[in-house]
Amino acid sequence: MNTIKDLITSIENNIIDIRRTLHRNPELSNEEHHTSSLVKEKLSEFGIEWQDGFAQHGVLGIIKGDLPGGTVALRADMDALPIQETNDHEWVSENPGKMHACGHDAHTAMLLGAGYALQNMKKEISGTVLLIFQPAEENSPHGGSKPMMDDGVFDEYTPDVIYGQHVWPSLPVGQVGIRDREMMGASDRFKVTxxxxxxxxxMPHDGNDALIITNQVISSLQTIVSRSVNPLHSAVVTIGKIEGGYGYNVIPDQVTFEGTVRTFNPDIKQLVKKRFHTIIEQTADAFEGTAEVEYLDGYPATINTPEWAQQARSTAKNLLGEDASPSLDPALAGEDFSRYLLQYPGAFIWLGTQIEDSENQKPLHDPGFKLNEKALPIGSQYLVQVALDTLLTLSKKEEK
Structure with a gap:
């Protein structure tokens, strides 16, 4: 561990500089040209073999140890959000209307730092470590993980285990969030007209008020969770946007609303989806209106593999202390990493990045989101250690 820490310490300023450079120059989903170029430039600088051509801007770094063994993949996402940043630090976004408000700049920088350390430890590595730099994580429901796999990112090297790490502002620096199964929710979205x-x-009797119909529909949709879903399961139906009407003295003929459905359990997801369509169609019909429903199945739930979640937790405690991995609840936010976990065993991990002024910590996707850069070397060191620990576990399993 001292060797890993020394290697990460030697490149710590570089990790922070990479993160700040990316933060100044955020690129949206499927636009990550400069980000991808920077990743390839750094991989080459560190002497790491790489391949590209996955999902337009995706990059695969390949570190082959000198000793035989399994294959572990580490993933970082690269895209930013269409948000106007409100911070005033020196590395504020220079691209209007674009911001790394979800920490993907930090993910990319930390994985590059981890790659540097792993490349310098090749003689000690039993197996292969893959560095996945993925575009378009924020582009729900399409995402970048499936296109990367469709484009053959794992055709030559197939991971035995895959890990993803995400900054988490509600956890203090030095803590890591890991659950044995559910980490993040399925994130469907909808638009209803x-x-x-x-x-x-x-003269309301001469028309048929689309606002009144919409009001009844939205109220009825809230009964899905309260009356159709077992209280011991989790589900959320949220309306986030409503558009309709022309003026104070006009009965509108059309109203559109948009929102999202969040669940963990696939059966509950299907139950909510079925009730969603039934309620909208029958309520609109009851009021002699019509409804057009656009329902998009988004990212599936992010469900960790218990064995590798426990491995990740063990690494965290050995590296950061017994209190480093507290018990916590899952989140119903969506995550494109879930699609990797449908194909390969692994775990998704939250890295504590809470700022020191915790009372003013803004959440992910907020225009004022900040993270504590003291967490960056910890995140890099953790990625290295969990990769090595997992390769060791794979080797032991192979020996049995």
């Missing part, structure tokens, strides 16, 4: 008949506000 309710149509009635327009008219003059003073």
């Amino acid at each position: 309710i149509r009635g008949k327009g008219g003059h506000a003073s």
Whole structure:
């Protein structure tokens, strides 16, 4: 561990500089040209073999140890969000309307730092470590993980285990969040258009108010969770946007609303989806209106493999102390890493990045989001250690 720490310490300023460079120059999903170029430049500088051509801007770094063994993959996402940053630090976004408000700049920098250390430890590595730099994580429901796999990112080297790490502002620096199974939720989205008949506000009997129909539909949708889902399971139906109407004295003929459905259990997801369609169609029909539903199945739930979640937790405690991996609840936010876990065993991990002024910590996806850069070398060191520990476990299993 001292060797790993020394290697990460020697490159710590570089990790921070990479993160700040990426933060100044955020690129949205499927636009990560400069980010991808920087990744390839750094991999080459560190002497790490790489391949590209996956999901447009995806990059695969390959570190083959001098000793035989299994294959472990480490993934970082690279894209930013369409958010106007409100911070005033020196490395604030220079691209209007774009911001690394979810920490993907840190993910990329930490994985590059981990790659540097692993490359310098090749003689001691039993197996292969893959560094996955993935675009378009924020592009739900399409994402970048499936296109990368479709483009053959694992055709030559197939991971026995895969890990993803995400900054987590509610956890203090030095803590790591790991659950044995559910980590993140399935993230479906929808857009519904309710149509009635327009008219003059003073003569409602001549029209069919689409706002009234929409009101009934939205109220009824809230009964899905409260009356159709077992209280011991988790589900959320949220309406985030409503558009409709022309003026104070006009009965609208059309209203559109958008929102999201979040679940963990696939059976609950299907139950909510079925009830969602039934309620909308029947409620609109009852009020003599019509409904057009666009329902997009988003990322599946992120479900860790218990064996490798426990491995990741053991690494965290050995590296950071017995209190480094507290018990915590899952989150219903969506994550494209889930699609890797449908194909390969592994675990998704939250890295504590809470700022010292914790009362003013902004959440992920907030225009004022900040992270504590003291966590960056910890994240790099952890990625190295969990990769090595996992390769050791794979070797022991192979010997049996």
